[in-house]
Amino acid sequence: MASEKLTLMLNGKIFTLDTDPNMPILWVIRDMLGMTGTKYGCGAGLCGACTVHIDGKPARACLTSVAQAQGKHVTTIEALEFEGLKEAWNTHNVPQCGYCQSGQLMSAAALLASNATPTDADIETAMSGNICRCGTYTRIKAAIQSVAKKRTEK
Ligand code: FES
Numbered sequence: 080m081a082s083e084k085l086t087l088m089l090n091g092k093i094f095t096l097d098t099d100p101n102m103p104i105l106w107v108i109r110d111m112l113g114m115t116g117t118k119y120g121c122g123a124g125l126c127g128a129c130t131v132h133i134d135g136k137p138a139r140a141c142l143t144s145v146a147q148a149q150g151k152h153v154t155t156i157e158a159l160e161f162e163g164l165k166e167a168w169n170t171h172n173v174p175q176c177g178y179c180q181s182g183q184l185m186s187a188a189a190l191l192a193s194n195a196t197p198t199d200a201d202i203e204t205a206m207s208g209n210i211c212r213c214g215t216y217t218r219i220k221a222a223i224q225s226v227a228k229k230r231t232e233k
């Protein structure tokens with residue numbers, strides 16, 4: 080397919096790209112721009128390992144083309160404002176092999192940005208698209224709850 084000159088607004092910077100507009104932004108982020116925090120899992124929208132934020136909402140980088148991302152703000156784990164999430168992840172010993180965790184954190188951050196006091200059901204729904212083969216779901220839920228509690232106590 081033909082390349083075109085396109086731009087990608089990523090982590091607050093504008094990148095000019097010479098690329099196929101149908102290319103998933105996952106490949107732009109990882110291979111062209113060298114930011115490898117966003118992971119490739121299934122490539123089919125099923126695992127959540129590639130979760131980024133597009134205009135603040137969680138999105139699958141493997142299913143979002145460069146054309147679809149035009150004019151939108153894309154944020155990856157490299158620029159995420161963790162606001163207590165990292166500490167909570169460590170306190171609750173969440174990461175095991177770690178492969179899914181970038182995507183988990185992106186989904187958790189988006190949840191807490193839109194819902195300061197999520198219930199267990201809210202957390203389960205928001206995180207249901209992020210698969211963890213190490214089974215860290217209970218720890219993730221506890222970590223999210225602890226961040227929500229701390230933020231509402233401030
Ligand atoms: S790699 Fe995108 S959802 Fe699995």
Ligand code: FES
Nearest residue numbers: 176177211212213
């Ligand atoms: S920590 Fe290993 S896949 Fe989630």
